[in-house]
Amino acid sequence: MSRFARLCQTSIGAKQVMAVTGLLLFGFVIGHLLGNLLVFAGRDSLNGYAHKLRDLGALLWVVRVVLLVVFLAHVGSALRLWRLNRAARPEPYAVEAHLVTTYAGRTIVMSGLLILAYVVYHLMHFTLGATNPEYLKLMDPKGLPDVYRMMVLGFSNAAVSGVYIVAMILLGFHLSHGLTSFFQTVGLNHPAYNPCFKRVGPVAGVVIAIGYISIPLAVLAGLVK
Amino acid sequence: MKLESKVPSGPIESKWDKRRNEMRLVNPANKRRYRVIVVGSGLAGGAAAATLGEMGYRVDCFCFQDSPRRAHSIAAQGGINAAKNYQNDGDSVYRLFYDTMKGGDFRSREGNVYRLAQLSAAIIDQCVAMGVPFAREYGGQLANRSFGGAQVSRTFYARGQTGQQLLLGVYAELCRQIAAKTVTMHPRTEMQELVVVDGHAKGIVTRDLVTGAIETFAADAVVLATGGYAPVFYLSTNAMGNNVTAIYRAYRKGALFANPCFTQIHPTCIPVTGEHQSKLTLMSESLRNDGRIWVPKRAGDKRDPRQVPEEDRDYYLERIYPAYGNLAARDVSSRAAKRMCDEGKGVGPGGLGVYLDFSDAIKRLGEGVIRERYGNLFDMYERITGEDAYQVPMRIYPAVHYAMGGLWVDYDLMSNVPGLFVLGEANFSDHGANRLGASALMQGLADGYFVIPYTLSNYLAGQKYGAVAASRPEFRQAGEEAQERIRKLLSVKGKRSVTSFHRELGKVLWEHCGMERSRGGLTKALEIVPAIREEFWENVKVTGGAKELNPELEKAGRVADFLDLAELICHDALAREESCGCHLRAEYQTEEGEAKRNDKDYCFVSAWEHKGPGQKPVLQKEPLEFETVHLAERSYK
Amino acid sequence: MNLTLRIWRQRNAQERGSLVSYEAKDISPDMSFLEMLDVVNERLIAKGEEPVAFDHDCREGICGMCSLVINGLAHGGRRATTTCQLHMRHFKDGDVITVEPWRSRAFPVVRDLVVDRTAFDRVIHAGGFVSSNAGGAPDANALPVPRDDAEKAMDAAACIGCGACVASCPNGSAMLFVAAKVSHLAHLPQGHPERAQRVLGMVHQMDLEGFGNCTNHTECEAVCPKEVSISHIAKMNREFIRASVLEA
Structure with a gap:
């Protein structure tokens, strides 16, 4: 068996997979947010950016495949560890009590699964055109695919925006525990930096959630049309 | 019976070398054919099992706890002595030897004590090599402190958890041997009987504490390292499970019990709060460096200590022993505290306590300094009593702490039953009539790491391996004795709980054979104890069955042995008509309450021989010969 | 009352x-x-x-x-x-x-x-020791140990093996217990020759025993009667990564 496979089979190895893939996905979440925020810079900026991405051609596919693998590894590893953890405590306590653990920490698997469900919907909605095939036919005056229009149309639907907002709050929760955990899992723990590590997850969670949520709110408020 | 100590002749410095050179060895290829039983997994037993395993013997090690890591060596706080002279303050093997002899009030065997001092340095080397995190100086060298009134700094320590760190080191080495399959560990297993075949110790009978199964184990030699019996007093600083059962049952099979009445009392423990009290917690004696001990002058004065004005306080140690004051020797200050309480001046619930007051020290040095010096002790005091000792004086009271007595062993640590070796607190050998602080850990490790590997091999070399099988009738018979005993305990079905008997026994022993003993008191105790025992066997109520985890049954077996032991202790205390070390006979003391030794008539080890149930034990004497030290009056003045 | x-x-x-x-x-x-x-x-x-x-x-x-x-x-x-x-x-x-x-x-x-806590013993059997036979040790001061390292080792070694960490962890994880031993010996030079096989062996055994894994709830640290810090878990993670990546 390869060294890597052996490593992944141990609990700590699987946690390293969670940490590294989690960090990569966090990078994607930031990049995706920055791209999306171009919606506030106007139709041309956003559509131009989207066009450039598609122009990457083969490279885009490489990135997509890597993202998919990373995503599956993150989810797969999480589910395996979750199953092991459930098995480790077959009989629950009659009285459940905690001293320090956070709500985000206790529900990280739940928030992760809900985000997974959302991502599937999100891809069908905007990328694959499965729910709204008409989105993919939208073109802007320059003849580029009209991502801007797609966003505005999509978020004009209050129900769609609602789901999106809830999902982004869950993402914030997920990151608040996950990102802080990252440091501990890869072994970064030092009294001088621990307060910073502890804060970085919640802060990033809030910033990312607000960033994403600002878009549907802006659409619903008529600030972006 | 003639007791031969087998201490080699010649100058004291070369006795151990001489003995080692004479000893027979076991061929390396044959070692794995020999089986050795080690009962107990503390510093002595754990070190012995691990080392014998390393040497290649097949070892079975037994402990009653769920893991060998929990043996009571773990609770030793202060440290471990070693004649390393790292501090360049004049320490030497001879000085450690002499201090230990003097501390024991010249009732220990010179040869053994000298060897202990010689081996002390190698113990520290070994412990460091196995990763014990001793305190260090900034330069990376080992730190030392002065302990228990010693004039040199020779005590090595790991915060206040030295015993824990040493035991975990030993436990780790034991685990390595368990993984290497040289040692088989039997946790939650208690020894019930010793099996003696043709005069040699060849096995034991055990009870599996989870299933209740009685099993027999045959071996080529048996090592007992089962610790001390201080809980015979019910309340002590020892763990709840510490017991005399293993060595007492060996005593019933012919091993001699030496100096049973030598039990050490520690002056600074947290006092009893009521009948429910199950154990006493020791607090470091260093507290007496800055605290002042007092009681109200008037008996029955129940005022808040802060409201008692200076003129109504009796700083009795400072008054009676002006030279030493609050630092008077352990036994002297313990007895003084008891006397104050007997006069009705005791403080706290139950009136069994004296104040240890830091208010003057706090005024003089500031709370910060006191916090720095004793912060963790004050925290512990608060955890247990709920009182803040920075505001209210602490309350302290003496408690039984250590048993110097134990099975009689020769220089090789072998009892008078060939093949039965006894190590650590379970034997009597090194501490005489009182033990020096920070010496218990040293003795356990010296016995286990550096004595038994040689002396046991010497014995085994003269034995054919596997000569005795567990199919011998002696094993079946010992197994039946164990079964019968359990059946008997369960069949009494009386009205009183085991603990109630234990508590009653403890009170009698503490009253008549505690800090101060007298002919009258001991004679009385020798009437009361058999009566309690008689009632025990008629009226004890042991719940549960034999074939399950049954803590009440375990306790009952141990208390039954304590009831027998208590009588032996009183016989021993009565027979020793002198005061020495911790053994103070009211009839033999100076006007200041110091022990008055009688070297002319009592310079011997009392070794008691069991003569059967209900029979008075017979005293055998091993005369103590002193070639190197001169007997001096112990005086800490 | x-x-x-x-x-x-x-x-x-x-x-x-x-x-x-x-x-x-x-x-x-x-x-x-x-x-x-x-x-x-x-x-x-x-x-x-x-x-x-x-x-x-x-x-x-x-x-x-x-x-x-x-x-x-x-x-x-x-x-x-x-x-x-x-x-x-x-x-x-x-x-x-x-x-x-x-x-x-x-x-x-x-x-x-x-409860039966012998699983803890088996984890120690898998490497929680320094292989050093009695008798051959060099002088105790021959190997200086910086005071800070000795103190950190002691912080970890203070573990009493009670299992409260496992009991309090929502995942039933023994990471704090295992980490305490790994970190204790990793902070001392005596522990270095066997550091890789120690951490790999102990973690493997920990998994075999059926303990859960760490999701950083830090309940273990909060209930630990000896206040063993989760920084030792991070230390064990480092030791584990080091051993997995670098060792043959």
């Missing part, structure tokens, strides 16, 4: 257990929690009922034997306190107190509140 206890009773590993209620009357606030149980047991014995079995030994917070989950918290959840040093003054008259055993697949219940 008068209390109501709900105590887990289970005859043996095979039979099912359940919570049983007991009245504990006239309890003194000066009693330790275990002394309170002693009193309850004495009364049960007087009534001819079987007393509650629980593990305990030193009763001074160092042997690691006592192991009760009190109102959902291991050792009762007070800072730096084992069950044996938890005192009844922290409870109020009329309180209902639920007492359960450590719950973990790796710690099966033996009887009532007694």
Whole structure:
């Protein structure tokens, strides 16, 4: 068996997979947010950016495949560890009590699964055109695919925006525990930096959630049309 | 019976070398054919099992706890002595030897004590090599402190958890041997009987504490390292499970019990709060460096200590022993505290306590300094009593702490039953009539790491391996004795709980054979104890069955042995008509309450021989010969 | 004070257990929690009922034997306190107190509140030692150890192996226990020759025993009676990564 496979089979190895893939996905979440925020810079900026991405051609596919693998590894590893953890405590306590653990920490698997469900919907909605095939036919005056229009149309639907907002709050929760955990899992723990590590997850969670949520709110408020 | 100590002749410095050179060895290829039983997994037993395993013997090690890591060596706080002279303050093997002899009030065997001092340095080397995190100086060298009134700094320590760190080191080495399959560990297993075949110790009978199964184990030699019996007093600083059962049952099979009445009392423990009290917690004696001990002058004065004005306080140690004051020797200050309480001046619930007051020290040095010096002790005091000792004086009271007595062993640590070796607190050998602080850990490790590997091999070399099988009738018979005993305990079905008997026994022993003993008191105790025992066997109520985890049954077996032991202790205390070390006979003391030794008539080890149930034990004497030290009056003045 | 206890009773590993209620009357606030149980047991014995079995030994917070989950918290959840040093003054008259055993697949219940913690021993067998036979050690001062390293090693070595970390972890993880030993020996030069095989072996055994894994709840650190820090878990993670990536 390869060294890597052996490593992944141990609990700590699987946690390293969670940490590294989690960090990569966090990078994607930031990049995706920055791209999306171009919606506030106007139709041309956003559509131009989207066009450039598609122009990457083969490279885009490489990135997509890597993202998919990373995503599956993150989810797969999480589910395996979750199953092991459930098995480790077959009989629950009659009285459940905690001293320090956070709500985000206790529900990280739940928030992760809900985000997974959302991502599937999100891809069908905007990328694959499965729910709204008409989105993919939208073109802007320059003849580029009209991502801007797609966003505005999509978020004009209050129900769609609602789901999106809830999902982004869950993402914030997920990151608040996950990102802080990252440091501990890869072994970064030092009294001088621990307060910073502890804060970085919640802060990033809030910033990312607000960033994403600002878009549907802006659409619903008529600030972006 | 003639007791031969087998201490080699010649100058004291070369006795151990001489003995080692004479000893027979076991061929390396044959070692794995020999089986050795080690009962107990503390510093002595754990070190012995691990080392014998390393040497290649097949070892079975037994402990009653769920893991060998929990043996009571773990609770030793202060440290471990070693004649390393790292501090360049004049320490030497001879000085450690002499201090230990003097501390024991010249009732220990010179040869053994000298060897202990010689081996002390190698113990520290070994412990460091196995990763014990001793305190260090900034330069990376080992730190030392002065302990228990010693004039040199020779005590090595790991915060206040030295015993824990040493035991975990030993436990780790034991685990390595368990993984290497040289040692088989039997946790939650208690020894019930010793099996003696043709005069040699060849096995034991055990009870599996989870299933209740009685099993027999045959071996080529048996090592007992089962610790001390201080809980015979019910309340002590020892763990709840510490017991005399293993060595007492060996005593019933012919091993001699030496100096049973030598039990050490520690002056600074947290006092009893009521009948429910199950154990006493020791607090470091260093507290007496800055605290002042007092009681109200008037008996029955129940005022808040802060409201008692200076003129109504009796700083009795400072008054009676002006030279030493609050630092008077352990036994002297313990007895003084008891006397104050007997006069009705005791403080706290139950009136069994004296104040240890830091208010003057706090005024003089500031709370910060006191916090720095004793912060963790004050925290512990608060955890247990709920009182803040920075505001209210602490309350302290003496408690039984250590048993110097134990099975009689020769220089090789072998009892008078060939093949039965006894190590650590379970034997009597090194501490005489009182033990020096920070010496218990040293003795356990010296016995286990550096004595038994040689002396046991010497014995085994003269034995054919596997000569005795567990199919011998002696094993079946010992197994039946164990079964019968359990059946008997369960069949009494009386009205009183085991603990109630234990508590009653403890009170009698503490009253008549505690800090101060007298002919009258001991004679009385020798009437009361058999009566309690008689009632025990008629009226004890042991719940549960034999074939399950049954803590009440375990306790009952141990208390039954304590009831027998208590009588032996009183016989021993009565027979020793002198005061020495911790053994103070009211009839033999100076006007200041110091022990008055009688070297002319009592310079011997009392070794008691069991003569059967209900029979008075017979005293055998091993005369103590002193070639190197001169007997001096112990005086800490 | 008068209390109501709900105590887990289970005859043996095979039979099912359940919570049983007991009245504990006239309890003194000066009693330790275990002394309170002693009193309850004495009364049960007087009534001819079987007393509650629980593990305990030193009763001074160092042997690691006592192991009760009190109102959902291991050792009762007070800072730096084992069950044996938890005192009844922290409870109020009329309180209902639920007492359960450590719950973990790796710690099966033996009887009532007694569990089998030999899984911890087996983890140590897998490498929690320095291989150094008696007799061959060099002078103790031959190898200087920086004071800070010795202190950090001691912080980790203070672990008493009680298993509260496992009991309190929502995942039943033993990471704090295993990390304490790995970190103790990794901070000392004596531990270095075997550091890689030690961490790999112990983690492997930890997984085999059926302990869960760490999701950084840090409950373990909060209940640890010796305040062993989760920084040792990070240290173990580093040791593990180092050994997995670099060692042959």
